Amino acid sequence: MTKAFADGTGMDSPARARELRRWLALYAKLQVGDASWAYRSFAQLVSDHGFYQQPSPWVHDGLQRPGQCFSTASQWAERAGWTYVEGYVLVPSAAPFSCFEHAWCLTDQGVADPCLPDGTAVGYVGIPLTDSFRRQQQALRATHAVFVADPVNPLAGINEDVLRAGLPSQAVAGHGPGPRSAASL
Structure with missing residues (x-):
């Protein structure tokens, strides 16, 4: 596994990007549907449309709420006008599965993760979504998660409609300076 670096984050920025890419490749093997689907997994969708972001400190009012990322990120997107992002987060302390599905927000200052305490996440890759x-997807699915199964409503499952038909062009929000496509990680 990854050796620890002196800064305590577990890896430097290029290593974080490589580790996220490695996890996306592993998760892409967990496929649904058949060859006619646009995306056989959420990881494949994120690999094709996602952007890499480094963590930013949480400097906003309100406590961070671990375990409630989809609803909390949605609430902040609505309340503060931030951009909701759904994808994967890299948390070395969560080994052996240190990369998992997650939701957060983007602001003018970078990542605003209303769930994971500062210093927990070392990298993010996800799809910034238009409001x-x-x-629309949250209403159709009756859950806060747009693409993945939400622990609050597991019956909603994954968003098979998007995986089958593809991501509509109007779905992806502008992401501002800094992020790169997951494919270029």
Whole structure:
């Protein structure tokens, strides 16, 4: 596994990107549907449309709420006008599965993760969503998670419609300076 670096984060930035890419490749093997589907997994969707972001400190009012990422990120997107992002987060302390599905927000200052305490996450890769697409999918699925199964409503399952048909062009929000496509990680 990854050796620890002196800064205590577990890895430097290029190593974080490589580790996220490695996890996406592993998760992409967990496929649904058949060859006619646009994306056979959420990981494949994120690999094709996601952007890499480094963590930023949480400097906003309100406590971070671990375990409630989809609802909390949605609430902050609505309340503060931030961009909701769904994808994967890299948390070395969560080994052996140190990369998992997650939701957070983007602001003008970078990542705003209303769930994971500062210093927990070392990298993010995800798809920034427009408010209209996020709201539409959340209403259709009766859950806060747009693409994946939400622990609050596991019956909603994964978003097979998007995996089958593909991501509509109006779904992806502008992501500002800094992030890179997951494919270029």
